[in-house]
Every structure is written in structure tokens, then in C-alpha cells.
Amino acid sequence: MIYTVTFNPSLDYIVRLDSFTAGEINRVNYEQVLGGGKGINVSIVLGNLGHESTALGFTAGFTGEEIKRQLDGFGVKHDFVQLPEGFTRINVKVKADKETEINGQGPDISEANREELFEKLDKLSKGDTLVLAGSIPKTLPDDIYEKIMARLEGRGIRIIVDAEKKLLLNVLKYHPFLIKPNNHELGDMFGVKLTTDEEIITYAKKLQEKGAQNVLISMAGDGAILLTADGKHYKSPAPKGKLINSVGAGDSMVAGFITGYIESQGDFETAFHMGVATGSASAFSENLATRPEVEALLKTII
Ligand SMILES: Nc1ncnc2c1ncn2[C@@H]1O[C@H](COP(=O)(O)OP(=O)(O)O)[C@@H](O)[C@H]1O
Ligand SMILES: O=P(O)(O)OC[C@H]1O[C@](O)(COP(=O)(O)O)[C@@H](O)[C@@H]1O
Structure with a gap:
């Protein structure tokens, strides 16, 4: 079974303007x-690709209800900790020039809400996949990712982490199966600006030295690089197409990777x-990827 955790879900309000001042x-x-x-985006795309998952995390207020309504519409299972006060955030994405x-x-x-999430995670079993993703609200301690990984250590759960800076760096010692920083986040973690593939590979290897098993570096329109635990690396250009909405592209990549890994029985x-x-x-789409769209692009890169 696949589980995703979104510590800080959001209702994304996406607007387009000719110009913005x-x-x-x-x-x-x-x-x-x-x-x-x-994590929620990962769950939606997994569903679009034909794989069931359960979305976990925290929701609150009318915005949290809307997220659950949309997940129901996609047929995605969810089991969020319902917070008694406040509201799930609204993220504004302004697309102009x-x-x-x-x-x-x-x-x-x-702390009681946190404990409720931990109890849900305690039910995971050997062979399950868990995606921990995104930023955390300021009232969560910044070792929450570590705490979860420590609690699940040695249980045979495949853990994928998509988070920035310290949240990511601090969990590497628990050997996550996969991490997916983008090239800018990778550079930020080491205080450098990375321009060439060689530089990206050098710094991705440093994350492996710190404990990550497989490192997937996304590079938006420039494609991606994967370093695997057995010392190999793969590079792919991005398929050609018209950029329409890149919100959720990284999350979709994680969902696609999990799908490919499961369907090929472990071929990286x-x-x-x-x-x-x-x-x-x-x-290349207003909405998150669908299976026919993915298969059409897949043919252009393999
Ligand atoms: N402009 C683009 N053209 C083609 N593919 C893209 C584009 N932007 C993103 N992608 C695809 O989505 C993947 C993840 O995008 P990226 O922007 O690097 O992730 P994140 O959203 O995590 O920053 C890329 O590796 C690429 O395959
Ligand atoms: O948790 P963070 O880092 O604030 O990111 C939240 C945002 O990331 C998204 O999940 C999109 O992520 P990506 O574009 O990196 O795939 C949005 O839906 C959401 O608004």
C-alpha cells in the first residue's frame, strides 16, 4: 500500500494575468x-496512473473540507487528522510575464494532533511505500520528519522524501529510499549555484554520502538526473512541449517514479x-498528468 503525508496541505489558487504590477x-x-x-498531488497523480494510495496529514476549516471533497472526486482515499481550529492554507500562484x-x-x-498522525503511521507494514513531502506549518517542530523516520526505522517501509533544506538533510541518516530535490534546492543545501550536469552529480553524490539511497534531481525544462544506490547515474532531457502550469510537476514526477518502479518490479x-x-x-497541462498524456510523452524519451 502507498501512503502520502502532507504536513501542510494547500488550496492552490492559480491565476493568470497579461501583466502583474x-x-x-x-x-x-x-x-x-x-x-x-x-503529498496530496502525489496521491492524485498516482490515482490518475492507476495506483491506489491513502493521503495522510493535517486538514482544517473550510479549505480542508474542499481538499477532501476534491480528493473524493478523484477517488483518492484520505485519512487526515482533523484540526479543531484554523484553516488549511491558501497558496496563491500568479502567472503573468x-x-x-x-x-x-x-x-x-x-502535540496531541501530531500523536494522532504517528498512530496512523504505526499501522504501516513491511513493503508499504510512504511519501513524506512539503513544508511544515510553523507550529510543527522541525525534526518532525526525523521523528517519523526514526519511529518507522527497520520496519521494511520504502520512504520517499521531498522536502527542502534542513528537513531533508536531517533525515538522510535514516537512509530514505528516494529523495527528490530540484537543482536549485540541491545547490541551496550546500550554499552553491549549480550549472553543469557534472556539478549536479557531484553534489547529489554528497547527499548519498550523507545516507540517501537514490537521488532524483529534477531540473524543470532541462529534464532530470538520477543517481542510484548501486553507483549508476541516468540523465534524461525533458520531453518537448508547451509549458502551461508547472505547479505540481515535481510531485507528479515522484508519482510517476513510484508507478514505474512498482510496474517494472524495481527497474530504476x-x-x-x-x-x-x-x-x-x-x-504541459492545466491539471495534473493523466495516464494517456504520460504514455504519449514516454514514447518520446525512451
Ligand atoms: N518547462 C518544462 N518543460 C518540460 N518538462 C518540465 C518543465 N517543467 C517541469 N518539467 C518536468 O517536471 C519535472 C519536475 O519539474 P521541476 O520544476 O524540476 O520540479 P519542482 O516542481 O519540484 O521544482 C522535470 O524534471 C521535468 O520532467
Ligand atoms: O509545502 P510547500 O513547500 O510550501 O509547497 C506547497 C506547494 O507545492 C505544491 O505541492 C507544488 O509542488 P511542486 O510544484 O514542487 O510539485 C503546490 O500544490 C503547493 O502549493
């Missing part, structure tokens, strides 16, 4: 409200290609 009234010419947050994102901070989460190259095609299929 800070300090003035700007009127949009397109708007969409999509339930999101990294440049892309601007305003991401909310999220509701308060108490297949998983990698499926990840790249799924990320791009989402980037």
Missing part, C-alpha cells in the same frame, strides 16, 4: 482552485523515465 489593482483573466500540497507564488503558513498543530531506468514523462505531462 505590485502595488496596483491587477485583474486576472483565468482562475482555478486546486487542492494541493506535495513572471511566476510569483505566495504560500500560506498553515494552521496550528498541537523505467521508474526514472516514467517520472520524467509524468512531471512533463503535468507541466
